Amino acid sequence: MSAPVPGSAAPASPATPTSPAAPTSPATPISPATPTSATTPPVRARGLTVRMGASTILHGVDVAVADGEMVALLGANGSGKSTLVKALVGVVPVATGRAELFGVDVATAPRRVPWQRVGYVPQRVSAASGVPATALEVVESGLLGGGRLRVGRAGRERARAALAEVGLADRAGESVQIFSGGQQQRVLIARALVRDPDLLLLDEPFAGIDQASKESLAGTLATLHGRGTAVLVVLHELGDLAGLIERAVVLRHGRVVHDGAPPHPARGHDDPAHDHVHPHADEAPRAHEAPELRVEL
Ligand SMILES: Nc1ncnc2c1ncn2[C@@H]1O[C@H](COP(=O)(O)OP(=O)(O)OP(=O)(O)O)[C@@H](O)[C@H]1O
Numbered sequence: 159m160s161a162p163v164p165g166s167a168a169p170a171s172p173a174t175p176t177s178p179a180a181p182t183s184p185a186t187p188i189s190p191a192t193p194t195s196a197t198t199p200p201v202r203a204r205g206l207t208v209r210m211g212a213s214t215i216l217h218g219v220d221v222a223v224a225d226g227e228m229v230a231l232l233g234a235n236g237s238g239k240s241t242l243v244k245a246l247v248g249v250v251p252v253a254t255g256r257a258e259l260f261g262v263d264v265a266t267a268p269r270r271v272p273w274q275r276v277g278y279v280p281q282r283v284s285a286a287s288g289v290p291a292t293a294l295e296v297v298e299s300g301l302l303g304g305g306r307l308r309v310g311r312a313g314r315e316r317a318r319a320a321l322a323e324v325g326l327a328d329r330a331g332e333s334v335q336i337f338s339g340g341q342q343q344r345v346l347i348a349r350a351l352v353r354d355p356d357l358l359l360l361d362e363p364f365a366g367i368d369q370a371s372k373e374s375l376a377g378t379l380a381t382l383h384g385r386g387t388a389v390l391v392v393l394h395e396l397g398d399l400a401g402l403i404e405r406a407v408v409l410r411h412g413r414v415v416h417d418g419a420p421p422h423p424a425r426g427h428d429d430p431a432h433d434h435v436h437p438h439a440d441e442a443p444r445a446h447e448a449p450e451l452r453v454e455l
Pocket residue numbers: 210211213215233234235236237238239240241242
């Protein structure tokens with residue numbers, strides 16, 4: 159598997175087909191999303207099956223995210239959320255079915271995928287990772303790849319503007335080593351935003367971050383949503399995004415068990431302190447409960 163990983167934490171390799179869009183005004187790094195054909199949604203998985211060794215992790219998953227939609231991907235620990243996102247960006251192999259971004263099969267035609275339109279923030283990675291770099295340098299790395307080894311002045315201004323989008327304009331020159339987990343997450347999101355993406359894939363962006371960073375991120379996502387960016391965000395609970403999420407896809411044991419209006423969480427699962435790592439009974443719904451109340455997040 160040699161598919162490039164868009165907007166990932168590690169600087170994009172030279173093989174990454176990143177061709178950043180022409181610089182916009184430094185003050186407005188995120189332009190309105192480029193329209194996509196009505197028949198080619200930014201994200202579409204069709205009959206997607208992923209296997210790891212002897213285990214089948216995803217079982218024929220069908221899911222799509224349309225232009226400008228903000229969709230939550232929910233499910234208990236181990237239900238396959240991260241695996242689905244990784245399959246969509248080509249970092250885990252597809253056994254059967256298709257994972258498409260902007261209508262291009264990621265597995266069979268990774269170099270035809272318009273990666274410059276995609277921002278990806280993986281789960282729980284550090285922006286520092288032991289590498290000494292400033293926040294600005296980490297964000298600038300989101301513009302590298304596709305033979306581009308330096309960002310130039312316009313790229314630097316875009317990176318500064320992306321940091322401003324996540325409320326870290328005044329921290330651009332500081333080492334990310336000293337940032338809190340939430341601030342590092344914001345730097346990585348700025349790294350995805352600097353590509354001016356039409357699609358953002360976020361894997362648990364709120365995990366382990368402070369409330370101020372959560373509110374900042376929610377504000378950033380609201381702005382992007384207002385500009386027409388499609389967003390697929392892995393969450394454990396809707397939390398600060400509850401007012402923004404239009405549709406939720408819920409996975410259980412690698413299968414889609416709900417695709418529609420955001421469900422109400424099972425009792426206790428919307429508590430930020432809830433430990434999601436516990437067995438989930440698969441008993442039939444009780445008669446007095448609406449189906450959506452049975453969904454474990
Ligand atoms: N590289 C791997 N090799 C083997 N099994 C894996 C691998 N990666 C993930 N899995 C398994 O696949 C299942 C789904 O994992 P995944 O990380 O996609 O779940 P998730 O819903 O994102 O969970 P969480 O909310 O804890 O992040 C789990 O049982 C996990 O142990």
